[in-house]
Amino acid sequence: MSIVRLLCDPFTHRAAGPLPGAAPQHRTARGGRARTRRAQAAAVLVALALTPLWALAQGGMLGNIGRAGEVMSRGESAVSTGQQVMSTGGQVMDAGRQAWNNRNGTPFQAPTGPAVMARDEGGPLRLIAALERGAGDPMAASSTLVALLDQGAYFIQRQAAHVTPPQDQLLATPRADSSAVSIDLPSSPPGTLFDLGSGRARASGPGVKIFALSVHANLPRRAGRRALDPIEQHAMLTTSSVQMEWPLQPELAMEPVGGKLLVWASEAGAPFPSGFGPDGRLFTADDPMVRLPRGYTVVTLDSRGFSFDRSREIALSQYSVQSTTDIDLSRLAPADAFKAFTSVMQERYPFRSAQPMDWGRLQGELADRVRQAGDQKDRQATGRIYADIGARLQDGLFRVELRGAGGSQGLTAGLDTGLSGQSQPRGITPLPLPGVWWLPDGRALVGSVAPRSAADLAGLRPGAEIVEVNGESMSRYIGRASRYSNRPTEAGRRYDALKLMAYERDAMVLKVRQDGKDLTVDLRQRLAEQPAPASAAPNNESLSAFQLRGPSGRQYGYIVLSSFADGGGNLDVWERSLAAANQARLRGLVLDLRGANHGAYQLVPHYAASFFSYDRPLKLQGYAQRQVDATAKVWRTRGSLGLPPQLPLFTQGTGYYSAPLVLLTGPECTGPCEMFSAWLQKAGRAHVVATEPTPGAVGMTTRILLPGDVVVHAPTVAELGANGEHYVFGKGVEPDLRVPVDAALVQRAMTGGDPVLDAAVQWLDGRPQAR
Template structure:
């Protein structure tokens, strides 16, 4: 399980002095933190750096200073699983530092430019003339790139560079309410930059718009699925935290629906999945496999040996569902840095045997271990990583790295400023390439001729029709019961002339009526099934139209 460590009594340092608790905490991290060597963390150096802050807070009997010192210490550990419970003093500090905005959100493009991705109506930025798509060059005279690097992101710490950079960019545009901010920018289609002075106002809309949780209401089911217009299945797994039985029931209902309707491709959207039950994540992925793969293991610190120990009896593996509940179609998986912890293990599992093509702008969050909590004075809950997760070969595979996209989609002005979902479009294109129907040439069909054939799954049949005279024809395609036919006509160069799915309401047959064909020309008549997922016998006829 990626949420809880080994079942053990929680360490409680809450009755100690600030410095005593700090020393106990450092010792605990030194022994039990799962990725000390992997990340090159020097706990003695951290003790030297941060202990004076705890000593000063203790000498002044200043609880707020102690809490701030503790937060800064935890922020210094590059692991997104590390954190602490927020206190009223930290909440007040957070609000004071970030409540103000300029009515402006920014996105960094793949070419390195940083542009205004959102300009709120009536906000300070809009009133000063900043337009969507404006390149943001400097804040208070400092290059914007340097501003990002020097920004404190309250969502720290981070396991990957992608996640850190994105979060720092969000916080770079937050200020105390009323603070004067000098912004240098260049609007689209303008050659010269402008510098304006803005006053930060109390607004969080621009900040919330760039959150990985943007758009979530809290009313989402753990698994929600639909059928896209192109005939592919689409599912969003929002969480592995929800009720296990509900999640599995929804998942199996989806799998059965896909199989029952011969859906040939599935897009799994993991962009807003914050993790949860690792065992559940592993077993949902098992529905796409026919082999009980060993997935990896998790090691924990052993007091007796002073080493991290991996129990071979606790290796993670697939427990396969019945064969009729497995989906064997093609899969595209969409990821983002908002996919963390158990979400990443599900995503990693889908790379086994290249089962899915992974699509994203960035890697996942890189949070690959089990966590444990202990108590510090306050009392304050502190969480840190105690389980070292590895793959089947014993290699650290998630922590600090994340799952990388097979198809890395560039972040462009067009994708940022349009209403299009660039990652979803890329996933659809992946499936289009992977599921492209096989075309079989069937020869010539003449006027007033009737031919029959049988379509296999994901295939199309093509017939050539030629005429020496101008002619107007009717083309009718009928299929066996349940075969939803599609009829297409192409010119000699392969450009589509016209197509038809249903000849009339309530029928699966297809027809193209009164099609004008010029003298001495050839067209290609193509027989297919809706989404290329049907199979069965058909009859195709070409007759002269009665006009």
């Protein structure tokens, strides 16, 4: 008997409006009522209760949650305040100032004359940014802001962790029916004044302020937003009016190599570079200088020399900061597209050291298959060839889709027989249930069966033991079927094989032992009998929160998270849930990530910052992001997710949670879930509980468009750890507490229990309590 029981109905926090009413108590697909009666009869053994955190608001306990959310949503939180100190006065990154003063021993170059203007209409009054996403894209527009940010400290002093404080930001919201955004310039701009003769900030006198016009996309929705916070300024920077080159080391700032800057001179005759100088870098002592008139000037950066423009209205083109834009090979012949694809992968694949591949040999081996599939216009066959490459790479990020009139459709290697795993709801958030469990003694037990699936129609029920598949023992079948999986870990490939998909031209005949009898069924024959799956309505909310009571009687929080995407207000919901846990003085938090398999990294840094304080922040010193520079033929590296390693991540107020934290992970915890878990585990902030490691697939992908509407999502940006090793890829996140899978665990799971959650609560109960 599990110690877990849902004594209260799950709920969903919502960004606005009243909380919904009671939902039906969770039951498994079969025998739910009987198990409920059994649980009630054995209530004396129950030691764990789940109560919605919103219930703690009764009696005025959570009256300040709204104000706590406002603090986080204004952009004037302690994170921004702490970074404001770093970004003003030149208090950090002294090396940047020294580089300006003493670059190669070259003295400061005095201005040689006035800047020559392409047009001089007195200086710009308005800037226009052209957006990559235009009309008819309301979702993109609602999560995008165009920002004119003071960037003098970043470019002049090379403060990689520079954050523009709220008062120095000018923001504009794009309209869904427009592909451009304009910003009207104030007569006297905010920002820090710099003396380019010394590279130092100054309060007044002659000098310049330097701005870049940037686009920040995929932003979380915040009520009453007034500014971009530090995470959003760095991690969600998608394009900029300045063309920037990633550095070779993650702690360095990106170097401007082109594009346009907006410069404001406080007095006529202010010096400013007219070119990059012999060292090829901007704002170093060998730059040739000119004098600017007072007011605004747009400077175009060019290796042949800069140009200057003082038109009243100027459009600033945008340059991508991260090169994950689509690679379009769709207009090529299939054979030529495949050859180009292998060339791109040979040049840009970032995990070549972990998963080496002879791309030239692969191109020769598969060229005839690609040509034949193309001649027959068989895009399914074409897609399977590319999917096979992902399986050879054993790269969980590599994914193939087929586009059509109804949208993109993932290409699966086989047909779902109903044993690929189901889900149980915790509030509105689903948790995965394995379709088949693999025991250490080699037995395979059915854990869940999809209603009206081929397995269900064949009469299979949870608890049945699968003895053979297609005449092979389970161990032999798994060894053969795992080749269809692209997961990099052995546990991950076995997990995919246990889904028992029906592959093309393969039978799916199972010999099972059920209720003491041997039964033989052909699931592939049953596939034609099952009805078409109903399309589920999209669910943008991904978080459910409860209150737990452990065997000791101590109270804990329990949050189930299925995605790190915002979905229209999840960050506010998250902060309110943590505020509720703090108000209730809960002594620990269990964060259930077992179903967090969505590919969005959007809220990973925000969520992680919630568990770190101003005096003990999270610094990503051991993490980096790497991609190839195709022009220079070198690998360039910046901070993980674009966050500088020097940037402290923390939260203050009721949104900061300081009590012990347990993470529940599993084979569906991929990508962002793994990154989040690894950050917290390696920082010593969380205890990971699971039955096995996570799949080991963290990184960014680029869409490669191929003939026949075949799309390959291929990794081009790697997430690295200290010394350049892959801290998750191919390894996964190892649990601190591994829950052994045995027959007793499977039995408890099939009867509505949750042994992994039980283990987490028991671990929390066993910790000494602070006095």
